[in-house]
Amino acid sequence: MRDAPTLTQLAAFDIRLHNINPLSPLRPSAGKTHEADAIIKDVNKRGVAHLTHEQKILALKRIWANAARGTAEEAARDKLLLALPPSQAFLADRDRRARAFAKTLWSDTEVKAAISKWSRLSDADRLKALQTAINLHAKAYGLPGYKISNAELPGDTLGAFDQNTQNLRIDLAKLRRRGPGWKSSFATTLHEASHRNAYALARKFVRDQIDKSDPRYRRAQIYALQAILYVRAKSGTDRSFKIYKRQPSEVDANAFADVVIASRGATAPPTPLHRR
Ligand SMILES: [Zn+2]
Numbered sequence: 056m057r058d059a060p061t062l063t064q065l066a067a068f069d070i071r072l073h074n075i076n077p078l079s080p081l082r083p084s085a086g087k088t089h090e091a092d093a094i095i096k097d098v099n100k101r102g103v104a105h106l107t108h109e110q111k112i113l114a115l116k117r118i119w120a121n122a123a124r125g126t127a128e129e130a131a132r133d134k135l136l137l138a139l140p141p142s143q144a145f146l147a148d149r150d151r152r153a154r155a156f157a158k159t160l161w162s163d164t165e166v167k168a169a170i171s172k173w174s175r176l177s178d179a180d181r182l183k184a185l186q187t188a189i190n191l192h193a194k195a196y197g198l199p200g201y202k203i204s205n206a207e208l209p210g211d212t213l214g215a216f217d218q219n220t221q222n223l224r225i226d227l228a229k230l231r232r233r234g235p236g237w238k239s240s241f242a243t244t245l246h247e248a249s250h251r252n253a254y255a256l257a258r259k260f261v262r263d264q265i266d267k268s269d270p271r272y273r274r275a276q277i278y279a280l281q282a283i284l285y286v287r288a289k290s291g292t293d294r295s296f297k298i299y300k301r302q303p304s305e306v307d308a309n310a311f312a313d314v315v316i317a318s319r320g321a322t323a324p325p326t327p328l329h330r331r
Pocket of ligand 1: 246250304305308
């Protein structure tokens with residue numbers, strides 16, 4: 056959440072796609088590697104402003120395929136990852152889906168009842184309401200059912216998407232210490248649910264199951280690249296933390312949670328002008 060970053064900023068995300076084909080569309084095609092290397096060099100010299108989207112993606116593919124951990128490649132990765140804004144078409148599609156889901160979520164009897172007495176609910180009852188939210192999310196986004204469980208998470212981490220099980224974990228004790236309200240628990244859950252959806256899109260991309268004309272196509276490609284090119288948060292003051300927060304999968308997860316939370320109680324039709 057933009058005005059209360061501590062709610063969700065420390066949620067961990069890591070999509071590692073299993074069994075990636077050596078001919079994966081994430082690898083640069085033969086003959087393009089020299090061009091990619093030249094772009095990487097150029098990024099560290101001149102920045103990214105002059106690059107096209109295709110050039111950025113080509114450089115990221117090269118870094119991805121090398122699973123590069125060199126200083127120059129990491130520096131280029133960070134700059135490139137932060138220079139991939141979502142398209143207007145993607146944002147419009149995301150918000151349309153998010154608002155449709157929000158309508159179902161906030162009108163659910165069980166969710167409504169839980170929110171109305173959140174401060175008095177046990178962890179078990181909180182978890183039950185959050186699982187209901189997850190079930191509705193899975194249904195709205197065409198995902199196989201998945202689970203949320205309560206867990207003690209390291210450091211300041213409030214929630215996590217587990218790449219192996221594709222389930223979510225949430226630290227209810229830590230969230231309880233942050234205040235009696237329902238918002239932080241739902242924001243964290245929604246943030247992680249967005250990662251679950253990103254994972255599904257990344258997998259579709261790798262399997263060539265998403266059409267190029269789909270407004271989510273480019274974002275799915277970026278999510279797939281982020282399976283390896285993901286910047287982990289270290290601490291709130293660390294440089295890596297700032298990059299972590301601004302990388303596409305994190306920006307999108309926070310924005311999704313924002314849209315859904317903001318849609319609660321909204322009666323007026325959404326403004327046709329896009330906010331971001
Ligand atoms: Zn996250």
